[in-house]
Structure formats: C-alpha cells, structure tokens
Amino acid sequence: MTEPPDPGQQMEPEPTSKGDGLELARDIAGAYRTSAPKQHRRAGKKPDPSRGVKRASKDDPEPLAGLLGKLIADQGWESDLSAQRVFTDWADIVGEEVAHHCAVVGYEDGQVEVEASSTAWATQLRLLAPRIVAKLNQELGQGSVVRLSIHGPTGPTWVKGKRTIRNARGPRDTYG
Template identity: 40%
Template sequence: MIDRLPEGLTGSDLARAALAAAREAAKSRKPARRSTAAVNRGRRRRWSGAGADDRDPQPLGRLVSRMAMDRGWSEQLSGGQVFAKWPQLVGAEVAQHAKPVTLREGELVVQAESTAWATQLRLLQRQLLQQIAKGVGPNVVKRLKVQGPSAPNWRFGPLHAPGRGPRDTYG
C-alpha cells in the first residue's frame, strides 16, 4: 500500500492518499467467511441507542431481585418481609400486642403479650393469614401458631433443688 502512494505528498494530502489506497485495497479483497459460531449467534451486537437494553445501567433493586431469583433466595427474602412489614401486614393494634418470633417451613410463630391477646389472635387467625398473604405473597405463611406470654424460669445455674422454688415460702 505504501509503495502505491505518489511521491512528494506531505501532511493532509499524504493522509488522503493513504486513505484512498486503503479503500481500494479493501474493495479488491474477498469478503471473509463468517464462522459458524457467528452465524449461529444470529443477532449482531449494536449500540443500545435511545431504547432500553440489558446492557444499560440497571437499578440496584432489579439486579438484587434477579440475583435472588437465580440463587433461590426468594423464599427466605419473602419470609424476612413478614418480620420487616409486621405492623403494615396485621395492623398497628395487633402489632403493638404481638410480635413474630420464627418462620420455619411456612409456620409463623407469634408471641402475644397476654393470654387474652393470644386468644384474640387465635380467633383472628384466618384473617391474619389472608392479610399476610396479600402483603408478602401466597404460601409464604401457611400456618399460624400463637403463643401466650412465657412464665419466669426460677432455675438458674447448673444445680437446683427439687420443688416449687421460691413460691413455697410465701405462706
């Protein structure tokens, strides 16, 4: 290509002549055959342009939810939503008197602050399950187990004396 350039050209004239020679050489060459991998790919990569594309920057929430779906974390994350959104799911009054403790295999254990509230929650169990399913999705919570308040434990340390403990000294 360089041997075809005219003598005595300098600067921009030399650049134009080199460009013209390169274009002529490109026209005279045979087109290269596409490999089978390129043919099978089918779609040629282009710039994304004005429309949305997978190569464009994505919102972080969308990327995290896609990663959770790919790795099978969706069930654990939706179970965590029960704890995070508890007041919105069951209402402010119920959330004030009861709190979720554990969620395992679709069974949510809820601890009430009194036996009266535990009874009330057992009566409202069907409505609470519907509200939770509406808020976080179906089949996240399948059963609801309501516990009342726990009694104090008087056994401290590895050794203890048999009997009722300090209650038997009250008269």
C-alpha cells in the same frame, strides 16, 4: 422566493415590523423547521427500534437495584425473600394496635411464631389466626404462611442459681 439557508450557515432572523419578541421567536422556529433535513420513511415499513439506540457496553454502569434483582432471580431467592416480609411488614398487615401487643419471633416452613404481650392478647390472636393467615397469604403470596403459632408471656422459672434442687416444685412456701 427565497432559498432555505444551509444548515452549516449562521442564520439571521429577518427583522419584523412589530418588533415583538414572540413574533421573532416564531420566525426563528419556522426557519429551523424548514431548514432541518427531512427523514423519509418507506410506506408500510416500521422504523427499526434498534437503529439509533446506543447499545450498552458491559463496562457501562448499571443501577444497583437491577443487579440485585438479577442476582435474586438467578439464585432462586424470590420465595424466601417474600416470605421474610412477615418480619418487616407485620405492622402493616395486622394493624398498628395488634402489632403493638405482639411480635413475630420466628418463621420456618410456613409457620409463623408470634409472641403476645399478655395471655388475653394471645387468646385474641388465636381467635383471629385464620383471618391473619389469609391476609398474610394475600400480601406475601399464596401458601407462604400455613399456620400461626401464638405464645403468651412465660412465667418465671425456678431452675436458676447454685442452690436448686432437682425435681423440686419451686419456692411455694415463701409467698404466703
């Protein structure tokens, strides 16, 4: 019977009769398995998870995402940031076709202001408003959106320029 080699001593594999590379690798792995020091555990005791784990120093680098997450949680900005997703995730929430014809222009106190590209789209959005509010609350958190305020395109104003008349009704006689 042979003794297991010292861990500090250089190990030489025993020559195999076949000269097969796979057999040689198995012999080397087996020699390492038998020569590795065994760690004994007491029966019924779990290993201490803090042992062997290097404690991070305050000077060690941390991922930026983790630091930003801690800052947001410490300042209490989670609800504000989740509500601002109305602007960034609008196309995903309402769909590409609807988002192509309308845009979010404001958000304050649970009210989302939406500008539609035409009066027809504004009417359609007013009819879909309860469904859109429900979907926004599902995506952003319950109670984050209370109401949609939908506006169509605005007409031209005639209150510009140097020669305007106060309380006038505009150039009605020029289009005729």
